[in-house]
Amino acid sequence: MAGQRLGEFELIARYFAPLAAGAPGALGLRDDAAVIPVPPGEDLVVTTDAMLEGVHFLIKDGPARIARKLLRVNVSDLAAKGAKPVGYQLAIALPEHLANDEWLSAFCDGLAQDQKTFGIALYGGDTVRSPDRLMLNVTAFGSVPTGAMLRRDHGQAGDGLYVTGSIGDAALGLEVKLNHRLFSSAAMMFFDSRLHLPTPRLAFGQGLRGLASAAMDVSDGLVQDAGHVAVASGVRIVINAEAVPLSLATRQAVAEDRDLLIPVLTGGEDYELLFTAPPRAEAQIMALSRQAGLAVTRIGNLEPGTGVAVVDSSGQPIRLSQGGFQHFGGGLQ
Known part of the structure; x- marks a missing residue:
């Protein structure tokens, strides 16, 4: 041409x-x-x-x-x-x-x-x-x-909060790309792949029909997207930061620089599934995880109230300087 x-x-x-x-x-x-x-x-x-x-x-x-x-x-x-x-x-x-x-x-x-x-x-x-x-x-x-689409607004107090795969790899890919952070060459290749070629969890999502009470994918950051579920469902969500699944490369990066935990929890672009489910569905969810060959981790709970809290292993709140990506209102918030 x-x-x-x-x-x-x-x-x-x-x-x-x-x-x-x-x-x-x-x-x-x-x-x-x-x-x-x-x-x-x-x-x-x-x-x-x-x-x-x-x-x-x-x-x-x-x-x-x-x-x-x-x-x-x-x-x-x-x-x-x-x-x-x-x-x-x-x-x-x-x-x-x-x-x-x-x-x-x-x-x-x-x-x-x-x-x-x-x-x-x-x-x-x-x-x-x-x-x-x-x-x-x-x-x-x-x-x-008909009528089986997973929604954000059916989560209930008492449900567990789950996520597939690992969180934060794409955020560290952005750290390399935009902030020129250096990791091992193997880690940077892995982060780059996770950033540019996310894997839609199609089979697992279809398997969640009838099991999950609410669901969405993680695009704007784990904490912010949990907030979307909390608002839609009219509940408070508590996330245990220590339970959030990290890949080996991300775990090593956070161990070397604890400040990286903030972009890991808030950076987004993971495109993993974040979902809620009642306790009675947990055994079926884990069976689905094994069948799909996809790790699934319970990372928190839904309770009465509003908002999202991120806590450490002792239940103490963790203060985050940003919540996730926003197109309006100043970008990352």
């Missing part, structure tokens, strides 16, 4: 229409709407996430990794709803300097790779020219049995 400017429709036909080949309802991206099929007895789950250059990614991250993270953070939202992915729509505001064959081909290759991973296809969207920065927006579609 060097030396040649493609119009909107030529660009769509060349780069994005092939991504819709597996979705008859996308109509070859030749219409201004699509048909999203939902099996009988199921609800359609819809979620939208946007990513903006300089806020969620840097251009130097590379087009394929940007594309794959874009899909994965949206599929993670479906996982947190207990949904099976169906497809997605993409809106892209593309600056002039990226409207070239090399960048667009690599970006679409990244999308195609993860479309195959998650069994989804492109159902349309919009393509516009941006005056400066790249902006990407995905609306993802999934399906769940």
Whole structure:
């Protein structure tokens, strides 16, 4: 495409229409709407996430990794709803300097790779020219049995608070990327992978239907996202900081610098599942954990009241200088 400017429709036909080949309802991206099929007895789950250059990614991250993270953070939202992915729509505001064959081909290759991973296809969207920065927006579609979608607002006092996987790895990836923190080369590669290629917990999320009372994924930070559940469910959440699962690399980093515990608990972008469940469901949750080959840890409790408290092993409150990422009101709070 060097030396040649493609119009909107030529660009769509060349780069994005092939991504819709597996979705008859996308109509070859030749219409201004699509048909999203939902099996009988199921609800359609819809979620939208946007990513903006300089806020969620840097251009130097590379087009394929940007594309794959874009899909994965949206599929993670479906996982947190207990949904099976169906497809997605993409809106892209593309600056002039990226409207070239090399960048667009690599970006679409990244999308195609993860479309195959998650069994989804492109159902349309919009393509516009941006005056400066790249902006990407995905609306993802999934399906769940009617009435079975996991929500944030059904947690109850007496429930346990659980999280999958490990927390804080992506936050330390940001420490390397933005603050030039140095760890071992192996740790930095691990943190970078966790930051740029999160793993949506789809199978586990679907297994939580009927077990979890509330659920969401950890995107803005463990403490802040627990706060979202607390507000929606009308409860107080107490998190035991010592129980929060850390990878070996993150555990070593925090042991060497205790101040790193704050970004670990508040930094976000883990895309693990944070959920609540009544005591009677604990044995089934742990059986699901073993079946899925995914670690699950109980990290706290729900009780009457409001807000989120983070405590140490003796039950004493831990003061945090920030709660998590916010787009408005000063960024990290």
